[in-house]
Amino acid sequence: MMQEIITKSADQNRRYKEQVNVAQYLSFTLDNEEYGVDILRVQEIRSWEPVSRIPNVPHYEKGVVNLRGSIVPIIDLREKLGIKFTDYTLLTVVVVLQTNDNNKTRTMGVVVDSVSDVINLDKTKIQDAPDFGAKVSNEFINGLVSVNDRMVILLDVDKLLKLEEPEEQEVSEN
Amino acid sequence: MSIDMSQFHQVFFEECFEGLEVMESGLLNLDTGDIDSEVINTIFRGAHSIKGGSGTFGFNEVADFTHVMETLLDEMRDGRRKVTQPAIDVLLGSVDCLRTMLASIQAEESVDSATVGMYKNALEIELSGLASESSPLVSVATPSANESTEAIPLGDAAEVESVEQGWKIAFCPYLDLLKTGNDPVRMFRELAELGQYSVTVNTRDIPAFDKLDPEECNMSWALEVVGDIPLAEIQEIFNWVEGDCELDIQPLAKKKPKAALVEKPAEPEPILPTPSSTVIEPPQITAVAVALKETVKTPSSKAEPQQSDNDPAKAAVKAANTIRVDTTKIDALINMVGEVVITQSMLTLIGENFSMDKLAQLKRGLSQLERHIRDMQQSVMNIRMVPISFVFSRFPRLVHDISAKLGKKIELKLIGENTEVDKAVVELLSDPIVHLIRNSLDHGIEMPTDRIAAGKPEIGTIELNAYHRGGHIVIEITDDGRGLDRKKLIVKAVEKGLIEDNSVLSDKQAYELIFLPGFSTAESITDISGRGVGMDVVRRNIQSLGGNIEIISEYGKGTTISIHLPLTLAIIDGQSVAVGNEIYIVPLVSIKESINITENMINKIAGKNETYRLRDRYIPVIRMHEIFNVKPANKTNSGEGVIVVVERQGVLCGLFVDELLGPQQVVVKSLEANYRRVQGVSGATILGDGSVALILDIPGLVRFSNRKSPASLKPQDSRNDARNYH
Numbered sequence: 001m002m003q004e005i006i007t008k009s010a011d012q013n014r015r016y017k018e019q020v021n022v023a024q025y026l027s028f029t030l031d032n033e034e035y036g037v038d039i040l041r042v043q044e045i046r047s048w049e050p051v052s053r054i055p056n057v058p059h060y061e062k063g064v065v066n067l068r069g070s071i072v073p074i075i076d077l078r079e080k081l082g083i084k085f086t087d088y089t090l091l092t093v094v095v096v097l098q099t100n101d102n103n104k105t106r107t108m109g110v111v112v113d114s115v116s117d118v119i120n121l122d123k124t125k126i127q128d129a130p131d132f133g134a135k136v137s138n139e140f141i142n143g144l145v146s147v148n149d150r151m152v153i154l155l156d157v158d159k160l161l162k163l164e165e166p167e168e169q170e171v172s173e174n
Numbered sequence: 175m176s177i178d179m180s181q182f183h184q185v186f187f188e189e190c191f192e193g194l195e196v197m198e199s200g201l202l203n204l205d206t207g208d209i210d211s212e213v214i215n216t217i218f219r220g221a222h223s224i225k226g227g228s229g230t231f232g233f234n235e236v237a238d239f240t241h242v243m244e245t246l247l248d249e250m251r252d253g254r255r256k257v258t259q260p261a262i263d264v265l266l267g268s269v270d271c272l273r274t275m276l277a278s279i280q281a282e283e284s285v286d287s288a289t290v291g292m293y294k295n296a297l298e299i300e301l302s303g304l305a306s307e308s309s310p311l312v313s314v315a316t317p318s319a320n321e322s323t324e325a326i327p328l329g330d331a332a333e334v335e336s337v338e339q340g341w342k343i344a345f346c347p348y349l350d351l352l353k354t355g356n357d358p359v360r361m362f363r364e365l366a367e368l369g370q371y372s373v374t375v376n377t378r379d380i381p382a383f384d385k386l387d388p389e390e391c392n393m394s395w396a397l398e399v400v401g402d403i404p405l406a407e408i409q410e411i412f413n414w415v416e417g418d419c420e421l422d423i424q425p426l427a428k429k430k431p432k433a434a435l436v437e438k439p440a441e442p443e444p445i446l447p448t449p450s451s452t453v454i455e456p457p458q459i460t461a462v463a464v465a466l467k468e469t470v471k472t473p474s475s476k477a478e479p480q481q482s483d484n485d486p487a488k489a490a491v492k493a494a495n496t497i498r499v500d501t502t503k504i505d506a507l508i509n510m511v512g513e514v515v516i517t518q519s520m521l522t523l524i525g526e527n528f529s530m531d532k533l534a535q536l537k538r539g540l541s542q543l544e545r546h547i548r549d550m551q552q553s554v555m556n557i558r559m560v561p562i563s564f565v566f567s568r569f570p571r572l573v574h575d576i577s578a579k580l581g582k583k584i585e586l587k588l589i590g591e592n593t594e595v596d597k598a599v600v601e602l603l604s605d606p607i608v609h610l611i612r613n614s615l616d617h618g619i620e621m622p623t624d625r626i627a628a629g630k631p632e633i634g635t636i637e638l639n640a641y642h643r644g645g646h647i648v649i650e651i652t653d654d655g656r657g658l659d660r661k662k663l664i665v666k667a668v669e670k671g672l673i674e675d676n677s678v679l680s681d682k683q684a685y686e687l688i689f690l691p692g693f694s695t696a697e698s699i700t701d702i703s704g705r706g707v708g709m710d711v712v713r714r715n716i717q718s719l720g721g722n723i724e725i726i727s728e729y730g731k732g733t734t735i736s737i738h739l740p741l742t743l744a745i746i747d748g749q750s751v752a753v754g755n756e757i758y759i760v761p762l763v764s765i766k767e768s769i770n771i772t773e774n775m776i777n778k779i780a781g782k783n784e785t786y787r788l789r790d791r792y793i794p795v796i797r798m799h800e801i802f803n804v805k806p807a808n809k810t811n812s813g814e815g816v817i818v819v820v821e822r823q824g825v826l827c828g829l830f831v832d833e834l835l836g837p838q839q840v841v842v843k844s845l846e847a848n849y850r851r852v853q854g855v856s857g858a859t860i861l862g863d864g865s866v867a868l869i870l871d872i873p874g875l876v877r878f879s880n881r882k883s884p885a886s887l888k889p890q891d892s893r894n895d896a897r898n899y900h
Contacts, residue, residue, distance in 0.1 A: 052866040053756060054852055055802035064849060066860045073849040106848045163850050 021123045027152055028095065028112040031083045034152045035112075036119060036145075041097050041157045043107060045115055048092040062111065067096065074109040075161065081140070086113075099161040108161050119147050126154065184496060186227050187280045191273070193220035195567060198269050201262055202570050211251060217265075218247045224272065235285055236275055242297045243268050249301075264300050266571075268293050340369065340400035340426035341408055347419040351391040356415050358395065364411045369401025398426065497597055499557050507557065510550040517543045555742060558598075562640045562649070563591035565604045569611055569638065576615045583622050583633040584615065590640040595647050596742035602719055603649070603739070606712040610651045610735055611636065613708070618655030618733055628730065630654065646721075647741055652734040658727040660684040667693065685725040689713045717822075720746065720763050744842055748859075748869065750835040751818060754804035757867045758831075759840055759859060764872040766819040766826065768834055773813030776830075786817055786828045793819065796879045797830045801854065806832065822873045829875075842869065853878045 025036035051063030051074050060079035064071045074094060079085055094109040126143040140160040145152050197220040200213050221244045228236035243265065249255040271293040278285045343365075347358065365371050373395055380392045399408065405423065412421055521539045524532050566588050577584040595603070619625075619634035626632055637652040660681060667673045667687045679687075687693060691710040716723045721739035740746065740763075748759035749768075769788075776784050776795055784795040795817065799806040817828040840859035845852060845868075856871035 050865070052858075052868065053804070054849075054868070055804070055855070056853060064845070064858060064866050066864050066866050069843075069860065071843050071845055071848060071858045071860075071866055108848060 023121050023123050025119050025121055025152070025154060026095070027116045027119050027147075028093075029114050029116055030078055030081065030112055031086075033083075034116065034147075034150055035077075036121075036152045036154045037095070037097065037157050039118060041099070043096040043098055046094045046096060046109070047090070048088045048094055048111060065109065067107065067109075070107065072096065072107050072109055074111060077110045077112050077160075080110075080160070097157050097161065100158050101162055106161075110161070119152065121145055121147075129153075183231065183280070186231055187276060188496065188498075189227065190224050190276050193224050194269055194273050194276075196220045198266065198571055199567065201266050201269065202574055204257060204262055214247060214251045214257075218244065218251055221247055233279055235287075235290065236272065236279070239268070239272060239275065239290060239294055242294055242301065243272075246297060246301055261300055264293075264296050268297055340398060341403060341405070342424045342426050343397040343399070343408065343412075344394070344422040344424075345397060345412070345419060346394035346421075347391045347415065349390045349392070351415060351418045352389055354415075354418055356418065358391070361411050361415070362395075362397070365397060365399055365408070368403045368407060369399050371397065371399045373397045400426065497558070497560070503553065503557055507550065507553045510546060510553055513546045514543065514550060517546055555596075555744070556594075558596050558742065558744070559594035560597050560600055561592045562595050562600060562603075562647070563588075564600050565607060566591050566638055566640070568604075569607075572608065572611060573615065573636065576612065580615065581621065582615070582619050584619055585633050585635050587635060587637040589637065593640040593642060593647060594741075595640075595739070596744070598743050599647075599719060599739055599741070602715065603737075606715045606737070607638075607649065607651065609708050609712050611638075614651060614653040614655065614733070618653040618657075620656050624656075642741070643738075646738050649737045649739070650734055651736075652732065654732040657729040657731050657733050658685055658688070658725070659729050663687050681727075682725075685727055688725070689723075719743065720761065722763075745839055746842055746869070747837065748840045749818070749837050750861075750867065751798075751816070751829075751831040752833045752835055753798040753802065753831050754806050756802070756804050757835065757861065757865075758798070758802075759838075759867050759869040760818055760820065760829065761856075761869065761872065762837060764820040764822060766821050768819065769817045771815060771817050773815075788819060788826070788828070791826075793826045793828050795828045795830050796875065799832075801875070801879050820872045822876065825876070827872075827876050829870075840867075840869065 024039040026039045026042050027034055027036045029035070049065060051065050053063040054061060054073070060076045062074045062076050064073050066072075076085070088111070091114055092111060093113075093115055094111055095115065096107060096109045099106050099108055126145050129138045129141040129144055131138070140155050142154040142156045145154060197217045200217040200220070204210070204213055204217075221240050225237050225240035225244055228234070228240065246255070246261070246265065250257055250261070255261070271289055275285050275290060345358075347356075351358070362371075362373060374397075376394045376396070377392075379394075380386065386392075408423055412419075412423075415421075517539060521536070521543065524536050524539060528536070569588070570586055573584055573586040614636050619636070620628065620630075622632045625634060635652075635654050637650070639650040639652065641648055660679075663684050664673070664679060664687070667690070668675050670693065672687065672690050672693065673679070689709045689712075693709070713723050716737055716739065719739055720743070721737060724736050724738075725733065726736070727733040747762040749762055749765055750757050750759050771786065776786055777792070778784055784797070785792040786795050798804070816831050816834055818831060818834070819826055819828050821827075842857045843859055845855065845858050852868070854871055854875035855868045856874070857869045858866050859869055861867050
């Protein structure tokens with residue numbers, strides 16, 4: 001049930017840290033779009049399993065699971081980014097990420113359609129996301145990059161997983 | 175290369191506070207008539223190790239202060255000084271003072287130098303009282319004192335009050351001293367050759383680094399040279415700088431060391447005079463001198479109890495992050511882990527080529543593993559357990575001080591001090607107990623004359639008893655004082671408008687009145703108790719720990735207050751309930767009863783607010799699936815369910831759930847560690863099947879449901895639930 005597809009290899013990290021301009025990203029798909037997160041933030045990848053629902057929170061916060069004794073919230077990235085919701089299947093995976101919120105490290109899981117690849121990027125090639133004005137929120141987006149002529153959207157894990165204050169959350173709930 | 179000493183500070187502080195506790199209990203046991211040298215030795219050792227430690231860590235204020243105490247104790251130990259009550263009082267006061275100092279240093283606050291000065295002064299007055307009495311012995315005392323301060327050679331000269339000869343030099347060079355080619359360091363070295371020498375530097379005038387001119391000398395020094403030295407020799411050293419500085423050379427006066435000290439520009443933290451070193455905070459240290467000058471009076475006994483009020487609590491809060499564990503407990507745990515490893519390897523062996531005939535073996539192995547793990551869990555929990563004497567040990571002092579102040583004669587009996595409780599509980603428990611004991615002291619026990627008139631023994635008794643009962647710890651505070659007067663309580667409560675004029679109350683209900691906010695029957699408000707803010711806070715604190723508090727009292731005979739608390743906060747007894755597909759845990763302490771009901775037993779008010787008739791009263795109903803937006807199980811649609819009657823702070827409320835699943839002990843896990851606080855939920859736990867269940871926070875839930883009236887709830891999003899169970 002709990003399959004770990006990726007573990008960070010320590011010497012690999014070291015090698016890439018030495019090359020300052022190279023960054024590694026884990027890419028995954030959401031409704032045919034390709035997204036990437038900094039691989040150093042990825043703790044593990046698990047298959048989807050039922051969560052315990054948390055009452056009265058925004059709809060994209062699906063609930064919590066038991067991750068080896070600690071309680072970890074699961075967030076649906078499709079819903080968080082406003083993409084149409086699809087049912088979870090056997091292939092649905094949860095990427096467990098480490099986030100930093102006010103100097104507090106949290107562990108959270110995000111639900112994605114599937115994990116694609118580990119990509120090595122030249123940091124200088126990352127472009128800023130174009131400003132869509134008020135139409136589309138790009139606050140979570142770190143930048144865009146092309147890999148094999150496909151566009152990969154790089155997400156800022158901390159901003160993406162910043163929890164809203166409970167007051168706001170009630171408004172969005174009802 | 176220097177070692178970062180600050181990593182050892184925490185250990186040092188803990189040792190100090192322990193040492194102080196030992197000293198305090200020793201002092202309280204010290205009988206003025208009959209001197210037990212072992213007790214004095216114990217006190218002395220406590221003071222000595224604090225002095226040594228603080229010297230090593232550079233807390234010279236503490237070291238200096240302790241040194242004076244030590245000198246006094248040393249004389250008591252050698253029998254050169256009689257142990258008198260005033261001396262003990264001064265020493266007790268000094269213990270408090272030390273505790274404050276250490277607590278402020280630990281909190282990285284500035285030390286209250288006025289108080290320190292006051293106590294130091296008092297100690298010295300006590301000491302000098304001796305000097306006139308038995309002066310021949312003074313010279314004996316000095317070498318031993320010097321010997322013991324070897325670890326801190328620079329700090330000791332300040333207190334070597336009994337040495338007759340020496341010079342005190344105040345040396346304030348002008349800014350351009352260095353430009354004239356003079357080097358203070360060289361001069362000080364010469365001074366050092368003359369005799370035992372100490373120096374303190376005043377860095378008060380050093381400007382901020384960006385404004386600092388390295389060629390200017392912004393410091394001044396206070397030097398002390400001890401020994402038989404002619405004035406001319408000292409003057410010779412300073413000959414070259416005479417025009418470039420302010421110089422004041424004075425003989426070190428015998429018996430009045432502090433008078434000399436007053437004139438110093440600054441005190442402790444000896445630093446070698448290199449212009450770049452700035453460490454101390456001179457303004458506050460100068461305050462020592464000022465305070466010393468002003469405080470001529472001995473410390474009033476009034477100041478002492480106040481001190482002891484604030485400090486232990488502060489210290490307890492600060493020391494909260496570490497725990498001392500008996501090594502036998504750790505050994506037991508390691509043993510257990512060894513057993514688990516052995517069992518695990520045995521199971522691996524069975525599993526490697528498993529066949530059905532090994533089934534019995536496998537089952538045996540599994541049950542062994544289960545037993546070992548349970549034992550291991552127990553011993554881990556055991557590590558968090560500390561004896562309740564942690565809290566109890568401070569009460570003899572409290573009772574001693576307060577009873578002396580009130581003029582009452584009170585004996586404190588401690589029973590079951592070794593009863594073990596979770597450390598977190600112990601820490602939160604101490605304030606409520608302090609409060610209850612103060613109440614007993616102030617209101618409970620009568621004045622000796624009243625007691626004799628009532629035919630009771632003159633000496634009142636307060637008994638503190640702790641014991642385990644069924645997974646709970648019970649703490650009883652019993653006094654044989656005047657007891658609670660139920661008539662007076664009721665009159666007072668009516669007066670304050672807390673109850674109706676002609677309400678009929680049972681004894682228990684009447685006694686419960688004292689837990690109401692703003693309730694006090696004390697005729698006069700003292701600084702010990704009577705403000706009427708206390709008991710409701712006590713009860714709230716106890717309840718927040720998941721416990722309860724009860725009063726049994728007989729008018730004229732005495733009062734017993736018993737506190738029931740869970741042994742640990744990490745594991746609670748819970749009742750699991752099903753709501754739709756979700757499982758929630760209701761803490762067992764809040765559950766009064768559970769009743770099977772059907773829909774038609776619920777009455778509506780104005781079409782929405784629902785009530786249930788529990789025997790002769792109506793209680794509000796909270797529908798869990800509505801408030802938590804859970805799709806109800808089919809059973810609820812047919813109108814069947816269970817009302818779990820919960821109580822918090824006397825208010826009853828019914829939780830409407832689908833069914834009860836059974837009681838179980840649950841390990842409390844934090845939701846906030848990775849997530850956030852959720853309304854109506856106090857935490858989470860992991861069930862046997864590995865899934866997560868939320869633990870309900872009953873008061874929070876009630877508040878939440880009041881705010882979120884059912885009308886505002888939208889029909890729940892059924893899709894939301896279905897989705898989770900693919």
